[in-house]
Amino acid sequence: MATKHEEIIHYLEKLPIGRKVSVRAIARDLKVSEGTAYRAIKSAETNGLVATIERVGTVRIEKDRPKKIDELSFADVLDVIDGRVLGGANGLDKELNKFVIGAMTETAMIPYISPMSLVIVGNRDEAQKIALTHGAAVLITGGFDATKENIDLADEAALPLISTNYDTFTVASLINREISNKNIQQEIMTVADVFAPVDQIQVLRQTQKVADYQALRRSTNNTRFAVVTDKGRLVGVVTLQDVKGFSEGTLLDKVMVKNPITVTRHTSLANAIHLLTSNSIDLLPVVNRNFDLVGVVNRNNVQALDQPLSHERTWTLQYQISESMYTIEHEQVETDAIFPDWGVHTTPQMANELGALSIGVLSEFITLATTRSLRIYQQKASMVDQIDLNYFRLVQIDHDLEIHLNVVNENRRLATFDVDMISDHTLVAKALVTCQIIEEI
Numbered sequence: 001m002a003t004k005h006e007e008i009i010h011y012l013e014k015l016p017i018g019r020k021v022s023v024r025a026i027a028r029d030l031k032v033s034e035g036t037a038y039r040a041i042k043s044a045e046t047n048g049l050v051a052t053i054e055r056v057g058t059v060r061i062e063k064d065r066p067k068k069i070d071e072l073s074f075a076d077v078l079d080v081i082d083g084r085v086l087g088g089a090n091g092l093d094k095e096l097n098k099f100v101i102g103a104m105t106e107t108a109m110i111p112y113i114s115p116m117s118l119v120i121v122g123n124r125d126e127a128q129k130i131a132l133t134h135g136a137a138v139l140i141t142g143g144f145d146a147t148k149e150n151i152d153l154a155d156e157a158a159l160p161l162i163s164t165n166y167d168t169f170t171v172a173s174l175i176n177r178e179i180s181n182k183n184i185q186q187e188i189m190t191v192a193d194v195f196a197p198v199d200q201i202q203v204l205r206q207t208q209k210v211a212d213y214q215a216l217r218r219s220t221n222n223t224r225f226a227v228v229t230d231k232g233r234l235v236g237v238v239t240l241q242d243v244k245g246f247s248e249g250t251l252l253d254k255v256m257v258k259n260p261i262t263v264t265r266h267t268s269l270a271n272a273i274h275l276l277t278s279n280s281i282d283l284l285p286v287v288n289r290n291f292d293l294v295g296v297v298n299r300n301n302v303q304a305l306d307q308p309l310s311h312e313r314t315w316t317l318q319y320q321i322s323e324s325m326y327t328i329e330h331e332q333v334e335t336d337a338i339f340p341d342w343g344v345h346t347t348p349q350m351a352n353e354l355g356a357l358s359i360g361v362l363s364e365f366i367t368l369a370t371t372r373s374l375r376i377y378q379q380k381a382s383m384v385d386q387i388d389l390n391y392f393r394l395v396q397i398d399h400d401l402e403i404h405l406n407v408v409n410e411n412r413r414l415a416t417f418d419v420d421m422i423s424d425h426t427l428v429a430k431a432l433v434t435c436q437i438i439e440e441i
Contacts, residue, residue, distance in 0.1 A: 004032045008040035012049050015060040018194050021050050022058065072096055072179055074137055074160040077118065080178045081139070081171050086146045087154030087161040088137065094158075096137065099175060101168060102127050110134065120168055125150060132159055141168045189269040195286045195295040203228050203293065204252055206235050211248035213238055224283040226293055227256045234285050234293045236260060262287045263297065272297055274383060277438050320349070321364050325372075328402060339373040342403040346395060356394035357401070362421070362429060363387060369403045370417050370433050382415065382435040393428040395421075401428070413437055 026037040044050045052058045075092040100112045102121035115135030121127045123144040131138050132153040143165040154161035202216055203226045217223055227236040236256035246255050262285045263272050276299050286295040328341040352358040367384045374380040395401055401423045408416040421429040
């Protein structure tokens with residue numbers, strides 16, 4: 001028989017992604033003490049079932065997907081290194097778990113070889129044979145071919161035997177970069193992480209009437225619904241505003257918003273939020289390639305999950321730029337500025353072909369300075385809507401850059417900044433930046 005703790009964990013596992021969780025509500029619904037509920041929620045947080053977000057509360061989240069090399073198939077490697085298949089083509093769809101550089105004697109290689117690994121070697125027939133007989137695929141560098149015996153071994157075991165013109169160092173670098181790219185893609189939240197599937201929502205048919213909408217609205221306390229055909233194909237969205245002034249006998253097909261903005265399960269969460277806010281809508285239908293409704297995304301769910309829930313960060317270019325920025329402390333200087341000044345020390349990785357600060361990196365500094373200032377000092381989540389940038393003087397690498405923000409206009413939906421960028425006590429760039437406020441957090 002399950003313990004109270006296990007019952008709570010099972011209850012949390014069944015909650016939809018994005019649903020808020022509270023100790024008091026769980027204690028009430030499952031008839032357990034608040035202490036028991038609290039301990040179970042903390043255990044669920046440790047296991048990645050829920051996360052506590054500042055100013056939002058505790059919400060149900062999708063468990064972190066493991067970042068493993070087995071996300072990479074041998075076919076992926078083949079594309080990355082521009083290789084050709086010599087044998088074992090039937091195993092290209094298999095996933096590798098590690099790669100080994102065979103820069104050692106054949107006997108010394110054996111302890112490092114495991115099934116479904118990829119052994120990278122040059123023109124060494126015996127080393128290739130050992131790898132294949134121990135369950136590993138083989139990548140031959142330098143553009144060399146393989147013996148018929150090794151090709152037959154690869155075909156029999158369905159283990160790819162691949163040749164590439166690249167050298168070993170280049171191959172290893174290319175594979176490492178591809179692994180990093182796939183891990184970054186895993187961390188980018190998509191609509192699939194937050195949407196409510198069609199079997200968990202209420203929808204309306206285009207042949208139904210305003211009276212059916214009103215009945216569903218009263219029973220669900222919701223005002224926005226997707227409208228579909230009898231076969232489940234999306235044809236529109238209907239809201240309370242759409243039905244105002246129409247009789248209850250009016251067909252929904254006459255009042256609904258046709259050709260609504262839609263997303264797919266692969267749309268990034270950031271893009272979904274932008275579509276919701278920039279178009280002032282609260283519901284995004286999620287469709288497949290046939291335009292069948294597969295679920296919906298609403299503003300409340302995506303806002304709660306706007307920021308990464310994991311403390312782990314992938315070493316993306318944006319993250320490197322973000323980590324290099326710091327606030328500037330002005331000693332013994334009184335100021336009426338709402339936001340602090342930001343500083344950064346430019347590095348060679350930020351350079352363009354002229355050896356100066358790249359305009360793309362400069363734009364990213366501006367984006368981070370404005371959105372980060374709004375988030376930290378006004379508790380407002382935002383995204384940059386427009387940047388008008390004038391780059392007067394090139395910023396030299398290994399020099400410091402200061403970013404000064406002045407608020408031009410601010411309201412509930414937008415914040416506009418006049419931004420000065422200074423290096424070596426000289427104004428090097430100016431920008432007018434408009435940020436769209438997503439929510440107050």
